[in-house]
Amino acid sequence: MEREQAKELIRAAFRARTFAYTPYSHFKVGAALLAKDGRVFTGCNIENAGYTPTNCAERTALFKAVSEGVTEFSAIAIVGSLEGKTNTLITSPCGVCRQALFEFTGPELEVLLAKSETDYIETTLGDLLPYGFGPKNLEITPE
Helix, strand or coil: CCHHHHHHHHHHHHHHHCCCECCCCCEEEEEEEEECCCCEEEEECECCCCCCCCECHHHHHHHHHHHCCCCCEEEEEEEEEECCCCCCCCCCCCHHHHHHHHHHHHHHCEEEEECCCCCEEEEEHHHHCCCCCCHHHHCCCCC
């Protein structure tokens, strides 16, 4: 991915993070998912007092896109930090988010784990979820 395009995607993730609802952990995450058609879908984490219904930023962005008929993606940027703190570590997607993304992208999805617009790790979903399980394992193509 071009450096300028990566910066734009990371900026979108930082903007999305401002909407995070995190009254329990105070750990705010933003994600920006780039569709193959060029559209960007953003998401933030949304916590719940019951914890289990909490939704991660990556799945929020993914579900928004899929609910609008978009199912092909090329990249995602993810940022996170404690409220009021500066990122000192990258925030990587949890296992559930890795699996949800894998359903639509397979191992090829480009993943940007960012501390800032210029300080980030560029990897793939395949590196984060080796030997992932997806539609190909079931020998089907979702319609």
